[in-house]
Amino acid sequence: MGRAADRPISAQTLASAIGAKYHGSAEATISGVASLETATSSELSFLADTRYRGRAEASLAGFLLVRDEFVSMGSSIKLVHPAPHLAFAKALEILFPVAPVVPGVSARAVVDSTATVDGAEIRGNASVGRQSVIGVGTVIHSNASVGDNVTIGRDCVIRPGVSIYDGCVIGDRCIIHSGTVIGADGFGFQPTASGWVKVAQVGRVIIGNDVEIGSNTSIDCGAIEDTVIGNGVKIDNLVQIAHNCRVGDHTAIAGCAGLAGSTIVGARCMIGGGAMLTGHMTVCDDAVISGGTLVSSSVTDPGRITGVFPSLPHRDWMKMAATLRRSIKK
Amino acid sequence: MGRAADRPISAQTLASAIGAKYHGSAEATISGVASLETATSSELSFLADTRYRGRAEASLAGFLLVRDEFVSMGSSIKLVHPAPHLAFAKALEILFPVAPVVPGVSARAVVDSTATVDGAEIRGNASVGRQSVIGVGTVIHSNASVGDNVTIGRDCVIRPGVSIYDGCVIGDRCIIHSGTVIGADGFGFQPTASGWVKVAQVGRVIIGNDVEIGSNTSIDCGAIEDTVIGNGVKIDNLVQIAHNCRVGDHTAIAGCAGLAGSTIVGARCMIGGGAMLTGHMTVCDDAVISGGTLVSSSVTDPGRITGVFPSLPHRDWMKMAATLRRSIKK
Amino acid sequence: MGRAADRPISAQTLASAIGAKYHGSAEATISGVASLETATSSELSFLADTRYRGRAEASLAGFLLVRDEFVSMGSSIKLVHPAPHLAFAKALEILFPVAPVVPGVSARAVVDSTATVDGAEIRGNASVGRQSVIGVGTVIHSNASVGDNVTIGRDCVIRPGVSIYDGCVIGDRCIIHSGTVIGADGFGFQPTASGWVKVAQVGRVIIGNDVEIGSNTSIDCGAIEDTVIGNGVKIDNLVQIAHNCRVGDHTAIAGCAGLAGSTIVGARCMIGGGAMLTGHMTVCDDAVISGGTLVSSSVTDPGRITGVFPSLPHRDWMKMAATLRRSIKK
Secondary structure, eight states, X not given: OOEEEXXXXXXXHHHHHTTOEEESOTTOEEEEXXXXXXXXXXXXXXXXXXXGHHHHHHOOOSEEEEOGGGTTSSSSEEXXXXXXXXXXXXXXXXXXXXXXXXXXXXXXXEEOTTOBOTTOEEXXXXXXXXXXXXXXXXXXXXXXXXXXXXXXXXXXXXXXXXXXXXXXXXXXXXXXXXXXXXXXXXXXXXXXXXEXXXXXXXXXXXXXXXXXXXXXXXXXXXXXXXXXXXXXXXXXXXXXXXXXXXXXXXXXXXTTOEEOTTEEEOTTOEEOTTOEEOSSEEEOTTEEEOTTOEEOSOBOSSEEEEOOOOXXXXXXXXXXHXXXXXXXXX | OXXXXXXXXXXXXXXXXXXXXXXXXXXXXXXXXXXXTTOOTTEEEEOOSGGXXXXXXXXXXXXXXXXXXXXXXXXXXXXXXXXXXXXXXXXXXXXXXXXXXXXXXXXXSEEOTTOBOTTOEEOTTOEEOTTOEEOTTOEEOTTOEEOTTOEEOSSOEEOTTOEEOTTOEEOXXXXXXXXXXXXXXXXXXXXXXXXXXXXOOOOOEEEOSSOEEOTTOEEEOOSSSXXXXXXXXXXXXXXXXXTTOEEOTTOEEOXXXXXXXXXXXXXXXXXXXXXXXXXXXXXXXXXXXXXXXXXXXXXXXXXXXXXXXXXXXXXXXXXXHHHHHHHHHO | OOEEEEXXXXXXXXXXXXXXXXXXXXXXXXXXXXXXXXXXXXXXXEOOSGGGHHHHHHOOOSEEEEOGGGTTSSSSEEEEOSSHHHHHHHHHHHHSOOOOOOOEEOTTSEEOTTOBXXXXXXXXXXXXXXXXXXXXXXXXXXXXXXXTTOEEOTTOEEOTTOEEOTTOEEOSSOEEOTTOEEEEOOOOEEEETTEEEEOOOOOOEEEOSSOEEOTTOEEEOOSSSOEEEOTTOEXXXXXXXXXXXXXXXXXXEOTTOEEOTTEEEOTTOEEOTTOEEOXXXXXXXXXXXXXXXXXXXXXXXXXEEEOOOOOEEHHHHHHHHHHHHHHHHO
């Protein structure tokens, strides 16, 4: 059930490459990686969270990446590292190397003659507009659309079906997954007697370095000024980021969360899945918003904010809801 | 307001084709289908849910698909079947036949020379990567992107703008609607002093047979092992399925629902619209999660789980919320 | 931090063009627009909401669009208009003119020979199917897919990566943002002993005039009859509109909201971000649904409906939840 590496690797070599102390035979080779539950005698797994110690003890993994305290657990060969999960991430990069970028423009891409794409790889059915600049080592995958006057930095990966509107700016080493839309018009309308009047959205989206954005996420351009995503921000799938939001460095936003217009989120925050921030508010640095929580006023203290009751069997819940309603009507 | 069939059909012939008993004249022809409220004297409608009996009695439909007990209701011609909704589904297939697949690769598609696409239809602006295998009778619509080493079974429909990442496996007779993304990287990062470190996501997405997935849905690849969608699973629009999830056979997931990482859902479950499962949990077979409910711990008994209070006029709700807060502060 | 216009404009000329009274020197020129906080001496900002009066007083903006009552506030040049926000919207249109449509079909588009596209602009990597009709002045951007028998009116903008299924009808002056899917199959299945049976979805999506739809939104076709979006409706990003819904004229739906099947929403409603309407219900004209609220029964009176408790620091919330559970068990 694990994943086989392209070719086996000497366990000792791998240990050395990831900075782990190696406790095994010089001849042993690792064929791939797997979870503790499914790993076999030629596969590497890891124990990072002590709560899973029991699983590690029961594991059939031939190789285990562990902290020093577990070096003598069971009979597997140990690779010892103070941060096993980080070391495992490094091992994955070695075992599953990313294919190198092949600079060049596919004859089947549509790239405007005024765009700068030297050193980038533009695949078939991709589109790049006027005056846009794509950095060295960046890949624009098939069926992705880059508008006019867009700047994308070096070593980015723009996956199939991504749309980037005119004028947006993306830093270096960013990854944007399929279906994500950067820079669409914010939801800006003025009411009149004859209906809504559109307010042109003339700001851009500015994305820092080392940002990863999941699939089918929407980040709207600013109304006047820019929507800004800081360095090192990680955004999951199906996230809504409305116009004029600012997301501070290294903040992580989980799937299906939504930031309404002009939400200012600090640095190193964590926003849980499905959380909604209702806009025109500020969230301070280091705040944690629980999944599913609706936040309707500014968050001024670091720490966790919650707003969802735990679910119950339907009958119990309905009883609770009815009692709550009655107790309040007294 | 109904929908006209491409050409009228003999009502008797249709009844026979769908296995219904026919109670009408041999010459009668059906021109199309409509709801009970809008159907005219040449259109077919149906009564499946007895709660709509009043609507059926008031209907001007010339033809009604009903259970035996309603055979003498009103003056319309009856087509009698023990399961009217299923029989109606069959009638739709006859009245609105799907255009046959036309195998071949459009000159305007971008298909890698190492891909196997014999018997499949690859439309203009579609992309198919290296070593991928597309089954006989499958259609890859315009602007869909299929990565490298992807396997798609027979008689699938991959709609415009779908993105399927490298290595994913899709069974037979699957339908994937536009904008859906299969196999993007899971949201896997490790915290360090200098920010988040990406953990390569090396698993795949494995999708069974007879699966239908709505539009703009995201199903991430596994971190190490695979994200697995069972046979006969039906997933609606804008659904988030994070890395390492497993969804059991014949489970249905409604729009805007989210499964966080490592959620294991059993067979034949029904997950309501907007429900959120917070991850690292198990939902047993035959569970029903109400719409909008956040589930944060494993569900061990079949039956319905709920976690949302019914909404109220704003003033009443705010009064209730304030009273609740006060009562608790005592 | 503001946005510079393509070229400076005489302030007096601009005032006259937007119908504002001008209180300044005839030589003054405006270089661009900015928010009150960041505007400089050559930039235009506006004060529409009296709550921001303090910001306007502190602003360094050289030009302010205000109501008559604020004409003598501070030292900036005033453009006076009874509806500053609307006048500002007009100013944006003048300062940031939209590039004119260039009718013609890119040699890199895939347009079926039976489609009618005279006077429309079809960009590279776009796809237009059989018998479809695209109106004069409409732009189909790169990597957008228009199916067969689709009708799109005049002066529409169909952004990159939009997918429009066969048979859908879109009015005049509509804007559809990237990643949005119009007309995918509704979520219609019938349970049987051997799993779900698909019920063909034969209705269409009919969209009125002057509709704007954000990015990554899904509007499903009707099961039998049509899903209908009225004139002047504004829909934000990541919104789910299921089969058979009808949305009345000039209703606005914010991001991440969801309408389950057969939800009938009246005219001029406002549906907040993340709100969920559970389907088979009616919402009357002029209703307001608060963000994050789940509505599970029909709304018969205009006014606001709410269903979310304000979030709290986690510890307080958990205490409240526990007390609630206990009080009810008595």
